[in-house]
Amino acid sequence: MIYFYARTPASSSLSLSKTVIYTHVEVNDGQGYSSTNGRFTVSVPGLYAFTVQYCLNSGDQALLEIVDQKKTLQRAAFGDRGNNDPCVSMHVFTKDDVSDQMWVQTSWTAQSVI
Template identity: 35%
Template sequence: MTGLLQLLLLVSMTVASEPSCPACSKYDYEEKVLERMIRMEFAFEKVLKENKAVSKTVEQDLMLIKEENERLHATVDALKDQQEQAERKLVSLMEEVERNQSSTLEKIVSDSNNTLEQTIAAFNDIKDQIATQLVYFHARSPKTSSLSTGEVIVYTAVETNKGNGYSTTTGKFTAPVRGLYLFFMHTCTPTNKYTYLQILKEGSVLIASEYYAKATSTCSSSQAFVQLDAGETVWVQCSTSSHLYEGLPYRWTSFGGALIHN
């Protein structure tokens, strides 16, 4: 269309430029007309070549557009296939979830119950570990009433011995567990006699007592707090030769103690 417009414009310009020449011969006129027609033919061929080149470019562009269109269609089809596959998988998954929902809930409940039971058991274990263990003893009636210096008093009658810490063989208490203990010794002294007793831990004096019964037999008591590790021992020992008395009910020369905190 552009080439045709150029051709018409060229013809119009040629006709418009035709000179008015009454004096020119017929031969000159025809020669000039022929020359103009040849120029017009060349111009026309040039326009045709340009049109062909443009047409070829348009065809190439159309071919590229067609190929791109086909590629886009292929991409759209692939996306549609992927969407359909995803929808089918989703439907299948939802069906599977629905089928397994009951069993899953049952498993969750079962697992939760097991976890709760394990937690309770662990709590009970910890509670047992932190609870103060019962350890206490009370022994009376010394093996002998006349004591020499440095002699360990062996109390032969055991009233109670929770934890089996006290030994009637050695007269010593051995701590079964680590903790804070309270010990006491109750000492009865005969008339006109002295008693010199000590409570010792691993040979170190915790507390000592000295008593003289002048008018009548008399009893006295001493207490001591001490921190013990498991396996450490505590006992009552005579620091200087002494005499002990035990007669009336409950007027006992005795040794006892208890774990009060661990």
């Protein structure tokens, strides 16, 4: 079975046009996820499901994408104008071959200055 679960500490921030790197890897069966570059590399061809959740600090905004081989599969824009600490979730299914890569990236971000 190929399965990974990774998360990032609440204190991390997003940078514009960068891969989101989930640094705390809880499970990495199949060793497909790299916490160094934030990419999942397929080792067994098949149908894959990816779920992403990201929460922002109050006043922040972002546009995140789930990317497969440089093709955007899912995009979500979200933000907060109050003190709500919003979260967004995305879910995709994709059929991939050996060595294909998937990752989450920012397309736009605006973080508040405190």
